Structures are given as C-alpha cells and as structure tokens.
Amino acid sequence: MGQTGTLDKAATAAGRLILEALGEERPARSLSRLNDSPRAVRLLRELFIVAVRRSFVGREPRDVTRYVRDLLEYQSLPAQGELAREAEAMIRAGISEPELANGVPELRRFELICHVVGDLARPPGVPDGELLALVDQAEQRVARFDRPRNRVVGRRSM
Amino acid sequence: MSRNRRRSTQRAEIEEQVAELPEESAEVSPSRRRSAQRAETEEQVAELPPPQSEANRSRRRSAWPTEPPSVTGERQHEEHRTASVGALSGQLPPGMDHQPGVIATPAGRYLRQAARDDAPARLGTPPSDIDDAARRVWEIAFGLAVRRRFEPETPLTEISRTVATAVHEHAVAGLPILDAEMLVRHALGETVPIGDIDGSILLAVHLLLFASLADELALGDEELDAIIADAEEKAASLVPA
Numbered sequence: 001m002g003q004t005g006t007l008d009k010a011a012t013a014a015g016r017l018i019l020e021a022l023g024e025e026r027p028a029r030s031l032s033r034l035n036d037s038p039r040a041v042r043l044l045r046e047l048f049i050v051a052v053r054r055s056f057v058g059r060e061p062r063d064v065t066r067y068v069r070d071l072l073e074y075q076s077l078p079a080q081g082e083l084a085r086e087a088e089a090m091i092r093a094g095i096s097e098p099e100l101a102n103g104v105p106e107l108r109r110f111e112l113i114c115h116v117v118g119d120l121a122r123p124p125g126v127p128d129g130e131l132l133a134l135v136d137q138a139e140q141r142v143a144r145f146d147r148p149r150n151r152v153v154g155r156r157s158m
Numbered sequence: 159m160s161r162n163r164r165r166s167t168q169r170a171e172i173e174e175q176v177a178e179l180p181e182e183s184a185e186v187s188p189s190r191r192r193s194a195q196r197a198e199t200e201e202q203v204a205e206l207p208p209p210q211s212e213a214n215r216s217r218r219r220s221a222w223p224t225e226p227p228s229v230t231g232e233r234q235h236e237e238h239r240t241a242s243v244g245a246l247s248g249q250l251p252p253g254m255d256h257q258p259g260v261i262a263t264p265a266g267r268y269l270r271q272a273a274r275d276d277a278p279a280r281l282g283t284p285p286s287d288i289d290d291a292a293r294r295v296w297e298i299a300f301g302l303a304v305r306r307r308f309e310p311e312t313p314l315t316e317i318s319r320t321v322a323t324a325v326h327e328h329a330v331a332g333l334p335i336l337d338a339e340m341l342v343r344h345a346l347g348e349t350v351p352i353g354d355i356d357g358s359i360l361l362a363v364h365l366l367l368f369a370s371l372a373d374e375l376a377l378g379d380e381e382l383d384a385i386i387a388d389a390e391e392k393a394a395s396l397v398p399a
Contacts, residue, residue, distance in 0.1 A: 061313075
C-alpha cells in the first residue's frame with residue numbers, strides 16, 4: 001500500500017521519506033529505519049507533536065493512558081510498566097507538560113515517536129489530505145524553530 | 159594577579175568563618191576520636207581469645223555473675239525489641255493491641271515525623287533498615303491520604319498539580335513526577351501502568367507524598383495520628399495469623 005498520490009506533494013525530501021514510510025505495511029518499523037537521516041528525524045519529531053496535539057488536545061487527559069495501553073497491547077509490547085509510563089510522558093510532554101519527558105532516554109524517545117506517529121498518522125485511518133496537512137505543518141514547525149541557515153527552502157503552502 | 163588576590167581574599171574569609179565556628183570543629187574531632195577508638199577496639203578484639211560458650215559470654219557481659227537465666231532472657235528480649243525499633247518495623251510490639259488514633263509502631267511514628275518534617279526523610283530514604291510491615295503501613299497510609307485528598311474522578315490536572323508541588327517541595331529526593339502521579343492514580347483505583355517501579359522510588363513516594371498531602375490537607379495532629387493508626391491496623395489485618 002503506497003502513498004504515491006501524496007508523495008510528490010511533500011515539499012522536502014525528508015517529508016517524502018516519512019510519507020513513504022507511513023504508507024508501508026508496518027509504519028513504525030519503516031519510520032525507525034529513517035534514523036540515519038537527521039532531517040527526517042527532525043521532521044518526525046515535529047510530526048509527532050502535530051499528530052499528538054491534533055489527537056489529544058481538548059480531550060480528557062486520561063484518554064492518553066487508555067490510548068497508550070491500547071497501542072502497546074496492539075504492538076504486543078508490555079503495557080503495564082515503564083514503557084507505558086514513558087509513552088504517556090512523551091505524549092503529555094508534546095501537549096502541555098514538557099517536563100514529564102525529561103528522564104526519557106533519547107533512543108527510547110525515538111522508538112516511541114515512531115510507534116505513535118506510525119499509529120496516529122497511518123494512511124488507512126488518516127485521509128491523504130489530512131496526512132499531507134500534518135506533514136506540512138510539521139515542516140513549517142521545523143522551518144520556524146530551526147536556525148535560518150537550516151530552514152526548508154521551497155516549502156509548499158497548503 | 160587579580161584572580162590570585164581574589165583567591166587569597168576568599169581563603170581569608172573562609173578562615174574567618176571557620177574561626178567563628180568552634181562547634182563544627184568540635185564536631186569533627188569526636189569523629190576522629192571515634193575512628194581512633196574503633197581502631198583501638200579492633201586491636202583489642204584481635205587480642206582477645208575466641209569466644210568459648212554462650213553461657214560464658216553472657217556471664218562476662220553481666221554485672222552480676224549470679225544473675226538467674228530468666229532475667230538474662232528478659233534482657234535479651236529487651237535488646238531484641240530495641241533492635242526492631244531501630245530497624246523501623248511496622249509490626250505491633252508483642253502483647254500490644256491497637257487503640258484508635260494511637261500510633262503503635264516505629265514505622266508509624268517515623269511516618270508521623272516525616273509528615274511533620276521532623277525526620278531526616280528529605281531524600282525519601284529512612285535512616286535504617288525497614289521491614290515489609292513498615293512498607294505496608296506507609297503504602298496504606300499513602301492510599302488513605304490520597305483518597306482523603308482526591309475523589310476518584312478528580313481532573314487529572316488537579317492531581318498533576320498536587321504531585322508537581324510535592325515533587326518540587328522535595329526536590330532533593332529527585333522523585334520521578336510521572337511515577338508519583340501514577341501511584342496516586344493507582345491509589346484512586348485507576349488502571350495505570352505501575353509495574354516495575356523501583357522499590358526505593360515506591361518508598362520515597364509513599365513517604366514524601368504522604369507528607370505533602372498531610373500538609374496540603376492541613377491535617378491536625380489528631381487527624382494525622384488517626385490516619386497512621388488506621389493504616390497500622392489495616393496493615394496488621396493483612397498479615398496472616
């Protein structure tokens with residue numbers, strides 16, 4: 001299942017890589033293979049923030065706990081221990097409590113980001129237009145927060 | 159040059175401060191003396207002949223060699239009781255019954271001190287060994303305080319705020335904020351991931367958050383004692399007879 005319809009609309013190479021990974025059968029695993037591309041990793045972090053905020057802002061915060069439990073159980077990962085707490089910490093840090101994720105190791109952060117983005121932004125659940133909007137917003141955030149010389153050039157406006 | 163001058167000024171200030179604090183230097187010397195004494199004692203122990211029998215040993219310790227064995231037995235029992243008190247046990251002393259509102263165990267008394275900020279519990283670690291009964295008493299007391307402070311459906315933001323305040327109050331202990339929050343929510347009956355939380359963290363959260371909750375609830379002495387005594391009673395009832 002590919003995302004050929006949206007691939008050419010992503011502005012950056014990193015965006016295209018992420019869209020391609022999201023279109024594969026196991027998005028989380030495909031996203032984790034992008035770890036050797038710093039730009040893709042940077043964009044993935046912002047995509048995580050955007051996806052999490054769109055999904056959970058304005059909802060009952062306990063939904064995060066329930067969501068994490070469902071996600072980890074679906075992925076056959078331990079859902080009652082440290083991994084679950086770290087996942088909740090990452091998501092809530094992305095919404096409004098940044099201090100919660102302070103103790104989460106870098107590698108674990110990336111792993112959890114891949115799982116969450118691979119779940120919240122995977123194409124069957126998210127229509128093409130919405131997915132493109134998510135990636136575009138993430139690209140805008142990268143452009144806004146990074147130093148000027150690293151800004152994305154030729155970003156496509158929605 | 160100026161840096162050197164600053165250093166010499168600082169050294170002079172420090173020397174002045176040290177000179178003004180005779181008590182601290184007096185505190186240092188006994189410990190040196192103690193270590194010297196310990197070395198002497200070790201030498202003496204090395205010189206002593208090996209212990210022969212239990213009876214001889216008790217005779218040597220006793221001031222009255224003709225003391226009947228029952229009295230010696232009682233003394234040993236007393237020593238044992240003192241040792242368990244020093245070890246912060248959560249068990250009731252033998253022959254003692256629960257009385258409502260009266261704290262009966264060393265663990266309960268330590269928790270009370272921690273709540274009143276009288277105990278050196280800032281790091282969330284008790285000064286001596288503790289037994290399982292003590293852990294149980296503190297866990298139950300923590301649960302009682304949590305349920306007194308929060309309703310089961312309390313908004314998460316309110317819980318988070320209280321936990322964050324407690325964690326910042328006891329910043330030296332470095333409590334993991336989310337672990338602490340999860341333990342509070344667990345005490346409220348929620349299904350939350352609390353597996354594989356380290357035992358030392360559990361202990362610190364139970365002690366220090368209990369202290370913060372007692373402060374937040376502005377519990378009076380009698381109320382605080384009642385909660386701890388209740389926890390002791392519940393903990394005792396969990397132990398199979």
